[in-house]
Amino acid sequence: MPTNTTNFSLIKPGQEEFYNVDVPNANMDTIDGVLKTLQDAISSGASEQDLKVLRDALATHLAEPSSHVYYADDTGTANAKIIAITPVVAYAKGLGISFTNKTENTGAVSLNVNGLGPIPILKSNGNPLSSGNLKTNSIYTVRFNGTSFILQGEGGEYGTATAADVIAGKTIGTEEGLKTGTIPNYSGISPGANGIPSNGGIYADRFEYDVLPPKSGYYDTASKVHQILTNLISSNIRAGVVIPEIGITGTLTAEQLGAFMAATGTVVANTSNNYTDGSGNNVQLGTVVVNVLNFKPTLVVLYNISDGIYTTIYHPLLAYGTNSTANINVSGLRGIKLMGIASVDATGFVMPVSVQGGTYRYFALKI
Known part of the structure; x- marks a missing residue:
């Protein structure tokens, strides 16, 4: 006052x-x-x-008007201020006026002294006043520069920051007055938030862990926290398993772990072919073809579902008679050589069986 x-x-x-x-x-x-x-x-x-x-x-x-600051109460509206000061008869450069503002402004403001005509009130940078710059019942001082009244003590230049550039809860001065920041502030969220265990958690369908906090500073939505996990690599993840969050597909096979690999199924002996037995003779037998495995079996057992007889057994260490290459035994026959039609590879096998057209259950093992 x-x-x-x-x-x-x-x-x-x-x-x-x-x-x-x-x-x-x-x-x-x-x-x-x-x-x-x-x-x-x-x-x-x-x-x-x-x-x-x-x-x-x-x-x-x-x-001399520039030597004084006259005072009066505003009687105008929000954006059109009116005051009466007896000594002022003209707008002279340097004229200083203080007034108690009646109503908070909602935009650009003018001041009319003694009916001499409205003169715009500008900020020190030459911009019009923004909504809320003049508060109700507050006292403000202006000086006439020859064309406009300049609001005294309003401040200098403002930067380019907006509410979207400021942490939520903090304020920043702008041309439109104070603005409250809108950047979410996640500082101080402790491990265990949102139900995540503080040291991570292993579940039936996932693994959760806390990423190390980043260094202090600004990050946009494209930024990432870099963390090295030395053992989270494809060769340590089961073959065929994909972890899309980190873009890794597993390559570890049961064979690499030294585990047994097995497969079973049914197949029909649709064809008949000539095979060579351990003595070098040709034998006409039914043929079973299985090519859906992901390993090369070392033991194959087939039996006829209709009579339950184990008709064929293959193992590379089997030898029938004196011929060490006759590794396939077909029920009621001599050993059959693994040659010609008969074969074993990384996707399955071709084996002779006793009955063409029969349906067989197979067991394939890699041990």
């Missing part, structure tokens, strides 16, 4: 006003000193000439 001079109670704007109070206060003190001198001269019987000099000096000072 304004204060008053000691001798003649002239207005001295207070420190809370948006304005450099040192200049008008010095002016007010000058007026007060002149008036005190005049008072003392009258009391001591000064000459008429002395009094005229003092009166002329005071009149000159009062006639």
Whole structure:
């Protein structure tokens, strides 16, 4: 609030006003000193000439608008301020006016003094006022620069930051006044949030763990936290398993782990072919073809589902008679050589059986 001079109670704007109070206060003190001198001269019987000099000096000072800051209450609207100050008869460069704002503004503002016409109030950077710059019942000071009133103490330039660039809960000054940041602040979220165990968790369908916190700073949505997991590699993940979150497909096979591999199924002996037995003779037998395995079997057992007889057994260490290459035994026959039609590879096998057209159950093992 304004204060008053000691001798003649002239207005001295207070420190809370948006304005450099040192200049008008010095002016007010000058007026007060002149008036005190005049008072003392009258009391001591000064000459008429002395009094005229003092009166002329005071009149000159009062006639200079830039030497004063006039005060009045606003009686206008939100964006059209109106005040009445008797000494002001024209808009002169340097004219200073303080007023108590009646209504908070909602946009650009003008000031009309003594009906002399509305003059725009601008910020110090030349921009119009933004909504909410002038608060209700607050005192503001403006000075006329020849074309516009400039709001005093409004501040300097603003940067380019917006609410979207500021952490939520913090504020930033802008042309439109204070803005509250909108960037979500996830700082301080501790392990265990959202039900995740503090040291990770192993479940039937997933594994969860806490990523190391990143360094402090700004990250956009394309940023990632880099962490090295030395053993999370394809050769340590079961073959065929895909982890899409990290783009890894497993290559580890049961064979690499030294495990047994097995397969079973049914197949029909649709064809008949000639085979060579251990003595070199040709034998006409039914043929079973299985090519859906993902390993090369070392033991194959087939039996006829209709009679339950194990008709064929293959193992590379089997030998029938004195012929070490006759590794296939067909029920009721001599050993059959693994040659020609008969074969074993990484996808399955071709084996002779006793009955063409029969349905067989097979067991294939890799041991």
